[in-house]
Amino acid sequence: MLKWASEGAVFVTYGGMSRQPLALPLRSLLFNDVTFRGFWGRRYCVDHKGSQQFKDMINDIFAMMSDGRLKPPPVSTVPFEDFATAVSSAVQPYANKKQILVM
Secondary structure, X not given: OHHHOOOOOEEEEEOOOOOOOOOOOHHHHHHOOXXXXXXXXXXXXXXXXXXXXXXHHHHHHHHHHHOOOOOOOOEEEEEHHHHHHHHHHHOOOOOOOEEEEEO
């Protein structure tokens, strides 16, 4: 993506589900003045709760879910008694499914 970014572009990363470090090309940082930022969803929600901006965001998310533009990640349901399997699956690098424990 950096290849097509304009000078001074800002990239925002949300989540670190791969549990791998983020590799950033030094060339882009130096010569294209690119900025990388992290986004912590929980902090945003706490800091903006009740604001019009927060309400608009929630309404936008619901609209995207309703019309299919935003879909939940794939999940695996695992009986609570077999939680060790869920934990083992969840900590694998590049795990592609969320683990849901069913009681």
